[in-house]
Amino acid sequence: MIPTFTDVQESDQCEELRDYFNSLGANLTEQDEEGFLKDLTKIIGVCDLCFKEDKDADKQSVLNSIVSLLIQVPQTDPICSELVNAFCAKLVDVSTPNNALICIKILQNLFEGTGENPKLNYDIYYSLVKIAGSIGRIDLVYDDLHKVRSTYNKDNVGLDKVQKLLRLLHEVLLKDDSHEASKVMIELLGTYTEATASQARTDAHRCIVSFISNPNTFLMDHLLTLKPVKFLEGEAIHDLLTIFVSDKLNGYIKFYNSHKALIENSGLSHEQNLHKMRLLTFMQMAENKKELSFQTIKEELQLGDEDVETFVIDVLRTKLVKAKVDQVNKKVSVTSTMHRTFGRQQWQQLRDTLTQWQANLAHVHNTIASAICAQYETMTPINPNPIPS
Known part of the structure; x- marks a missing residue:
């Protein structure tokens, strides 16, 4: 016990x-x-x-x-x-x-x-x-x-x-x-x-x-x-x-x-290193070119004809690159990609993007304010001294 x-x-x-x-x-x-x-x-x-x-x-x-x-x-x-x-x-x-x-x-x-x-x-x-x-x-x-x-x-x-x-x-x-x-x-x-x-x-x-x-x-x-x-x-x-x-x-x-x-x-x-380097290489290609043919991808990444489309789908799953696959014309249209490195150039791009975003917000704000003012101007004014019936 x-x-x-x-x-x-x-x-x-x-x-x-x-x-x-x-x-x-x-x-x-x-x-x-x-x-x-x-x-x-x-x-x-x-x-x-x-x-x-x-x-x-x-x-x-x-x-x-x-x-x-x-x-x-x-x-x-x-x-x-x-x-x-x-x-x-x-x-x-x-x-x-x-x-x-x-x-x-x-x-x-x-x-x-x-x-x-x-x-x-x-x-x-x-x-x-x-x-x-x-x-x-x-x-x-x-x-x-x-x-x-x-x-x-x-x-x-x-x-x-x-x-x-x-x-x-x-x-x-x-x-x-x-x-x-x-x-x-x-x-x-x-x-x-x-x-x-x-x-x-x-x-x-x-x-x-x-x-x-x-x-x-x-x-x-x-x-x-x-x-x-x-x-x-x-x-x-x-x-x-x-x-x-x-x-x-x-x-x-x-x-x-x-x-x-x-x-x-x-x-x-x-x-695993080969697979990762193919992903990184594709990211770098997507940074410089917004449209990539299957043939270019095949040559740069040393893939077989039957492997290109499967590889691109794998890339899209990682969300490192956003793109559309055109199977008929055998090409990939890139909409955005993550940068492999983040240096002075990327900081400048981010600054430009934020500046543009700020300007767009100011434009939207001014447009809404103008619309509100115009709405008030079209309203019928109320007579402060109505005539008794």
Whole structure:
């Protein structure tokens, strides 16, 4: 039977926990004369034995008892951080798919119990991310990047820990939410300065690969401005990024023929790269020409006759390009397209569009005002002094 640990002195609670774990095969000695902290250290060392229990409620009861003891340890005592980290490590080790949700609940209780103390609860949150990520439930512990940024920053936990957490979040989010993963990676690279950019080689490389491999990401020119990415200039991985930013399909094929090992060792798929480069090349073609023949598309994108129409339909599904397909005349009429890069020229176009939109609104406003005035002028005036009958 699982003991209930409520309204019990720390020493008595440790004694009951010690007896309980000894009944499961532990070999904990009698109460330590130095106080309950030494006892608690030993108990945490064998706390994973409670997972022998069949009922989840029993496991949670025991683990929550340990949490109640941890919360009572003075946070100013260095041993508090050691005990919390040891407990987190134990739960990470036993967080199989069957136990993960229990471990998350227990660590969330501990997290709440530590209060607003980022230095202490950083390791708790890091463990929560690791466990939640292992079962594909990052949504249980992660809301948005802003919250993480405001809670854990270099001022309260140190830059190394911030970067460590962002790396883990990126790795986990990449499996479930590629858009959010991209935001986290940009945040991570933004933590490096020109002086430390050389230390970010691995992160920058991982960033480039994740953006290229993401089937829903097509705009990548902003990566070229990041200091860690700029540090890679002259290397093949940087050349690959510039191809996906502004080059066409032929440029990628030439690169691949010379760097097959890089593509394979980076975990990239050549077939997926080809498909993405065809989409990007079509976008670039659509920017410069509003009418494209099937023959031009076939030659530029190296497609078979029977594949052209299917490819164009795939492009339209992405909503990167809006166009009409003329099957009879075998051509595509482009109405709008997303730009592959957004530089000075695109900002000028946006400014011109907004200026024209503003002018159109003013014209509509003046037209309506004139119409209202004209309507009032045609109305029969009312005689303020009517003649009595």
